[in-house]
Amino acid sequence: NAGVTQTPKFQVLKTGQSMTLQCAQDMNHEYMSWYRQDPGMGLRLIHYSVGAGITDQGEVPNGYNVSRSTTEDFPLRLLSAAPSQTSVYFCASRPIQSRLNTEAFFGQGTRLTVV
Amino acid sequence: DAKTTQPNSMESNEEEPVHLPCNHSTISGTDYIHWYRQLPSQGPEYVIHGLTSNVNNRMASLAIAEDRKSSTLILHRATLRDAAVYYCILRDDSSASKIIFGSGTRLSIRP
Numbered sequence: 001n002a003g004v005t006q007t008p009k010f011q012v013l014k015t016g017q018s019m020t021l022q023c024a025q026d027m028n029h030e031y032m033s034w035y036r037q038d039p040g041m042g043l044r045l046i047h048y049s050v051g052a053g054i055t056d057q058g059e060v061p062n063g064y065n066v067s068r069s070t071t072e073d074f075p076l077r078l079l080s081a082a083p084s085q086t087s088v089y090f091c092a093s094r095p096i097q098s099r100l101n102t103e104a105f106f107g108q109g110t111r112l113t114v115v
Numbered sequence: 116d117a118k119t120t121q122p123n124s125m126e127s128n129e130e131e132p133v134h135l136p137c138n139h140s141t142i143s144g145t146d147y148i149h150w151y152r153q154l155p156s157q158g159p160e161y162v163i164h165g166l167t168s169n170v171n172n173r174m175a176s177l178a179i180a181e182d183r184k185s186s187t188l189i190l191h192r193a194t195l196r197d198a199a200v201y202y203c204i205l206r207d208d209s210s211a212s213k214i215i216f217g218s219g220t221r222l223s224i225r226p
Contacts, residue, residue, distance in 0.1 A: 106160065
């Protein structure tokens, strides 16, 4: 099983550019989420989704958009990149049944640098 | 959401047991206690979780205090590969859709 796949692994953007970070999972999980991790810090929740067509904001949603048109994919869009968005981004998924009693699976991360 | 408190860092020797503490004095009766760890340059990975009883799996053991206001993650025989940041997270029904991470404990293993 591929699990949670994030692409690209590395990306350098110029300030003001836009891009989409891709996240795909092949486990038919309903829950998906995006986190960012700044150097030496813990993970902060950006956006999350409980199923296709449903998204919600996390702790630090500003500057990011998401959509969930399929169960498998949960892309994260930066509309106008800023240096403050330089970070490592992680995508996670987990199944919905027994909502508190399931583990989350994380991708390997996308390291984004905005210059 | 109920909060957790963990030491910023801990050190241990290889092949010795490691006890990672977590305080959660405001835990509610429906909060599950989850532990994740993040190895260097990797995404977090699930370690273990429990509600009231102590739990064991192939990776670790989770000891939960009788009043549930604290818990301890136990690595029975630490290896160098166990060097990571360990996160203790409470999850209740109101936050079932999301997992909120704290700052965790950075565990170093001495050879």
